[in-house]
Amino acid sequence: MEILLKIFDNIMILSDAMSFYILIGLLIAGVLKQLIPDDFISSQLGANKISSVIKATIFGIPMPVCSCSVIPLAKSLQKEGASKGAVQSFLIATxxxxxxxxxxTYSFFGWIFTIYRVVTAIIIAIVTGIFQNYVDKQDEKKEKAITFSVDKPSEVSDENTCETSCCSGDTHAKNSRFSIKESFNYAFNVLFKDIYVGLFIGLIIGGIFTSLLPKELLQPLFEYQFLTYIAILVISLPLYVCATASLPIAAAFLLSGMSSGAVFVFLSAGPATNSVTMGVVASMFGEKSLFIYLGVISVLSIFFGYVFDNFFYNLEVFDIHSHANEFSLLDTVSTVTMFTLMLYTFLKPKHDHSHEH
Structure with a gap:
């Protein structure tokens, strides 16, 4: 019984640390959804160029979608003619x-780690997209050479036309009037519905890990820096965790003695790579593209984790024990609100058709 109470207390502490920021973030996302036209991004990303990759990354930054809902958006971009590199960049950065x-992220780790996470995500997204497009261009040159040798140029032309135009899907115009009601609806109905299960599970796992995970068991692993990175990478690649829901688990890892760089690897690779996304990338672009996608993310996540450990080692991050008594009434109200929303979303009839992306 004592152990259960300890787990519950730690879950509440983790919730108090992040609930207010999650609610504010969702509200901002709802406003952005009203301001950004539905077809704006897809209309800019058709070219197989570096510019399309950079645009995909930049456009993905403010997009109000999580790891769950970014997948149908990525499929839509592909149908509307976006290049492989642009779609992959969008999948990583968004x-x-x-x-x-x-x-x-700020609620747990402060602005330095948060800015570092965002900037490196942008870099990883752009590098992945550029490398993917470079490989595609090399493959196209080989195909053209082969096609020219057998004197069948028309087949290549038809295929390229399909990729850029005839495979395009329909787009939907956005209502030009700003609606506060629709902003709240998207934030706390549609988007929250995408993340609440993962967030709830993440809080439970974080509370359990924080309460029960023995530091002595993991300490030998943490003594070997790159071994820790690789172990965390292996764990995070197939694990299905949203960028927000992964934070309580990351905080638990940190409190168990893991380095900030290894935590970064988990938070960088986890949201961008999971079993679902792997399957989608493979089905959309093929196994070679999946290998590029996972390879670049893995290498750069470890590299940036190493950089963080060696240049930001004095950074102070959220400490669940020292912050236990520092939360305000606002934090408590935010936690109650967040769990009330979770319960309401769970109990809401499943035939609700408001979930649109």
Missing amino acids: PITGADSIMA
């Missing part, structure tokens, strides 16, 4: 740099 994820 969930990590969302307003709710940024605010929640």
Whole structure:
């Protein structure tokens, strides 16, 4: 019974630390959803160029979607003619740099870690997209050479036309009038519905890890820096965690003695790579593209984790024990509100058709 109470207390502490920032982040996301036209991004990303990759990353930064809802958006971009590199950049940058994820990251780790996470996510997204497009261009040159040798140029032309135009899907115009009601609806109905299960599970796992995970068991692993990075990478690649929901788990890892750089690897690779996303990337672009996608993310996540450990080692991050008695009434009210929303969303009839992206 004592152990259960300890787990519950730690779950509440984690919730108090992030609930206010999650609610504010969701509200910002709802406003952005009203301001950004639905077809604005897809209309800018068709070219197989570096500019399309950079645009995809920049446009993905303010997009109010999480790791769950970014997948159908990525499919839509592909149908509307976006290049492979642009879609992959969008898949990486969008969930990590969302307003709710940024605010929640700050609540645990402060602005330095938050800014570092966002900037490196942008770099990883751009590098992945550029490398993917470079490989595609090399493959196209080989295909053209082969096609020219057998004197069948028309087949290549038809295929490229399909990729850029005839495979395009329909777009929907956005209502030009700003609606506060729709902003709240998207934030606390549609978007929250995407993340609440993962967030709830993340809080439970974080509370359990914080309460029960023995530091002595993990300490030998943490003594070997790169071994820790690789172990965390192996764990995070298939794990399905949203950028926001992964934060309580990351905080528990940190309190168990893991380095900030290893925590960064988990928060960088986890939201961008999971079993669902892997399957989608493979089905959309093929196994070679999946290998590029996972390879670049893995290498750069470890590299940036190493950089963080060696240049930001004095950074102070959220400490669940020292902050236990520092939360305000606002934090408590935010936690109650967040769990009330979770319960309401769970009990709401499943036939609700308001979930639109």
